[in-house]
Amino acid sequence: MSSSLSAVLRPLTRAVTYTRWLHLLIATVAGVLTGFLRSEALYSGAWVWLWYVVLPVPLLLLAALIPAVRRVEGLQAQLLLVPGPHGPEERATSGISTSPSASWRDRGRTAGWLLLRLTTGVALTALTVQLPFLSVAFARAAVGLRTHLRDLPSIDAPHWWYGLLVPLPLVVLLAVVVAAGSLTAAAARRLLGPSAAERLATLEARTERMLEHNRLAQELHDSIGHALTVTVVQAGAARAAGSAEFTDRALAAIEETGRQALDDLERALRLLREDAPRPADRPTLTDAARLLESARAAGSQVRAELSGPLDALPGPVSREGYRMVQEALTNVLRHAGPVPVSVRIAAADDALELDVRNPLPRTPAPRGAAGRGLRGIRERATLLGGEATTGPGDDGEWRVYARLPLGPGGAAPTSLKRRAPRACRESRGCFPASP
Template identity: 55%
Template sequence: MPRLLTPLTRAVTYTRWLHLVVTVILPLVMAMVFPGLTDASPAEWLLIAVQPVPLLVLLAALVPAARTAEGLQARLMLFPGAHARDGAGSPGDDHGVSAAPSASWNDRLRTGIWLVLRLEVGCAVAAVSNVMAGLCLALIGAAFGDPGVSAAYPLPGTGWWYGLLAVADLAVLLAFVTVVGALMARAAAALLGPSAKERLARLEERTERLLERNRIARELHDSIGHALTLAVVQAGAARAAGDPRFTEQALGAIEETGRAALEDLERVLVVLRDPARPAGARPDLREADRLLESARSSGARVDAEVSGPLEKVPGPVSREGYRMLQEALTNAVRHAGPLPVGVRIGVEDARLRIEVRNPLPEAGKGTGLRGGGSGVRGIRERAALLGGEASAGPEEGIWRLRVDLPLG
């Protein structure tokens, strides 16, 4: 029983009713010109209901914004949401209904069908509402002793039972309006829903958002992970050494690494707070020395070889190469410890090649960079997005990471 009465408490039931009933304004206005509203025959009422159809079809075909207007109305009046005060949605919900103007003849066709459907269903709902409301008024009058309240529905006699019939009449009307409103909401989603072009645009937009989120996650992982790893390693080395001079150097390195990480974090937060604002300049391979010095300051023995004009590497490739090198050095410091780390950065044959290698700490244990980790996986993803490739794995007691990126 409570479920049957639920539609009576939902504002959307009545907004759907209103959305349909207001469509009769147009045919009634046109009927005042022809054929008139006085003593209209059934055939004339049928003519009144279909008379606006050519105008609506022409409107849908010639005015692309008609789809926008109908879509916005459908969102507000046919679907639950904050405006309907039932907590089932939010003002931003589109419920599968587009508010974009018609962009193709298919959109115009579907908009025309919707306008005609809304007109005819609205006329039917208005007619049924008028009949049922008039009958309900007559039944209430008969229940209170006046059977002639409505001349259109004369009733024999009076009696309290007419009150029960009035309640039943009203219940039937509300049930009819509820069912028709629900069906029209489904029709709106089908006829006013996004076109194939709009769905593709939404999918592309969603893909761009996901890619941006992944890029930001990688930025935070590489930058903050690198800084924390070096800070932990340097702090541990300083405590173990017990040398005030070494401790001073370690604290200075931690400070510099932390400051660089804060700059990276602020740059990412600027993008998250206001996507329209351009992000600050990201570091690239021309600043590779900073990474190498940070790794050396943590106690690692880094032997680096740089060849080729790094300043001529395109910006996107150089920036992503910097992050790949940063992640590789972070993992080397984390897993290899004080063992020597070899780094080679070369630009040749229109390609950027990066190689980081370190001896495995112990056979079967502490295998340096772990191919299944998120760090190496992130490097592979970055390389793939740039049309290159990355590989990592043990080779004769050496853990070796190779990155090969095209400069084009």
């Protein structure tokens, strides 16, 4: 019994009940203001409430044509109809849009909302005014006074039992307030909710954020992983060599690699700060010599072949190509050690080819040890509209090969954005797998 009573009384303890009440009372303002256009309507008894509903209709229909009205109504509905905190994240998940009208469908839904809010608001305002007076009439009749309150039936035969009816109008009023508030909030989500175009735009923005986070994770994995791999190999080689001269060279290479890794880390952190400009100094294939020297400093014999106009490559291709070569060299140092490596970077008119080869290690790498980095290479190639293959070849070498198109269907920045969501779904690298 107590739990049932608590459930009935709980809405009366919530602030949103009273903010919804206020929201509906505000809707009557338009009716009251236009009611002054017909002075006799103010003295026509209960019919005044009907005028408050009818007179503002033309003005509301005209207001619905203004795109900003939908935004104003959406903001007001979010603040007064939706319970809980009202921060940006909570408002974004409220189901109520704050975007201006972008189509005639949006304007039609806004008009329907304005008319519904006006009708409901005027009806609730009438009850808010009349029902408390009815309680007063019952109280007067309970103490033996005749009542002739305006717009209410007169009580010519007062009696004490009218006192039992005093709380009834107030209970009815509170029940109507709770029900009208809940129904209005549900109607707001339908009539002021995001349109199909807005939902699509929100989904695309969310997809872009997920792609950006995935790219940053891959950037950190490639750059920091490369730096740590080179550092470990250099430190181990210096300890095994027992040569002061080699140790000095190894320490210099570790210092330079660490400095580059710190620059990459700072660049990634700047991207995560919303108020910071996007850095434009990400390394490209024109900086490939830095990678090759790093691998040579780690003890590998690197034979490089660079051809074609690398400085004329599109930005996305050049930047992602750099990371792919970096990950391929990191994979060599991590799993094969300082072995001879062949690197070919060839830029042609229609495609960029990357080819990194090294002898297979004598001891096979543990299962899954190289999965993340090599999968990242394939993901980058897919996002750019190309393809990449990794694995042992028939000649006893491990090969990482990628071909990135440069034509109209290739890797221009706009094309990259357009192809990214599908590519991520295919490679399962940007989104969690569907349940």
